[in-house]
Amino acid sequence: MNDTPAAGPALPVQATTGGERKDYRPGYEIVSEQILEYIAAARLAPGDRLPTEVDLAKTLDTSRAVVREAVKILSALGRVRAHKGRGLFVADDEGMLITSRWGGFFRPVDLDHVLMLFDFRKVQETAAASLAATRATPAELRTIELAMQQCRHGVVHGQVEVFNQGDEDFHTAVATASHNTFLLSAVRDARRLQRQSSAIGIHDMLGEGAQAAVEEHEAIFRAIRDGRPDEAAAATAVHLDRTLEDYRREIQRRLFGQTAP
Template identity: 70%
Template sequence: MTRDEEVAPPVPYRPGYEVVAEQILQLIAELRLRPGDRMPTENELAARMGTSRTVVREAVKILSALGRVRAHKGRGLYVSDDEGMLGASRWGGFFLPADLDHVYMLFEFRRIQETAASRLAATNATPAELRAIEAAAETCRHGHLSGQSVLFDRGDDDFHLCVATASHNQLLVAAVGEARRLQRQTNIIGMSGTVGGHASDAIDEHAAIYRAIRDGDPDAAARAAAIHLDNTLEDYRREIQRRIFGH
């Protein structure tokens, strides 16, 4: 077989409800539905997407849990009117969890937020806030070493939110929280928990951010946060390309 004849590796299997959840988000964007707008029924969605109503119902459960869709018994499905900073009302249903360009934009936004938050935390963190950051990093580390992905994810969320809290800037706290919410959508719909090749390095990167904040070094804290976000994005980029493009 020549180089030109090499066959790309097969795209990994994805449960049908994940694929349909992503397709529903794309449909919301294509139809330019706004928060509060009524969506097609489950039967209409099933027909449009060539699947069963059962699969659509499971997809809707995911989207409801993520705050993107509201299901009212006897009344139908509606685009969520979540008023979060990056919610549907402000992004117009723009964010698609498995779209590589959207993930790049999310991480670019996170990089701006979290380098600023880490820089401020190095100046403003109280002893109690330092202990909270350290405890979150330890929870994340324990989750990784014990193979408990839920514990790892909780520690990871807590770590980034604790750093933002230590910045003493409530707008940064809100922005970091909303960006993490969108990232969870990517984890659940786009990757189904398969991202994690970077987890071991993330433990060390968290420790570097914590040390810089503890030592009161704003420049080092910002650099450590930037490195962590860049490496995490690379992990997502590889996985999305493997799943969506087959390489």
């Protein structure tokens, strides 16, 4: 492990280009890609230290706020880790593999990318829920139920972090109960990518969508508990379709100041 900033190649400066508004890409998304390019070009290994946010901002001729948002994205992806008081480091967990595994850098505010991700999630998670309805053990059912209850507690008490953790645990528990290692891995990877959208502030508050999610989780749980695979899959599809619409509306609102039709 190298605890000193690597003396790698210079980071490319963000280009400013014209074009139609539909081609707009947020600055932090472009900076995220440039940081990944730096890691690859400098041949940094897991545990190596990156330049500070201030240094990155100077090199890229951008603001520290943009760099900070880029770091959030890369942290959600599992490519970097920010240690308070120590700095930024190349991550050493499984997230390092996800970008190449799924064919490129996921754009968390690109509606087409979000749609494709939810299509992928629907295929994996409806299958997982269906299998869980025939394979879940009593202990696994209890884990799913506890995660569902944690989501409800987060909504009732206005605790967004509690809700988010419960949501993560719920979907992971359902995938685990499928007793299919490949489905579990796919669900985890897809949710890691989705957390990039959450990292930029989408779903950083509890609203009607969170309350709907609680009810949808309960429908999924009941179908799994009662051994109804078709209903478990259908309830999962309803949940993911509604969640996608939440993301779609919020992305358009933030980028263009308009509500999706």
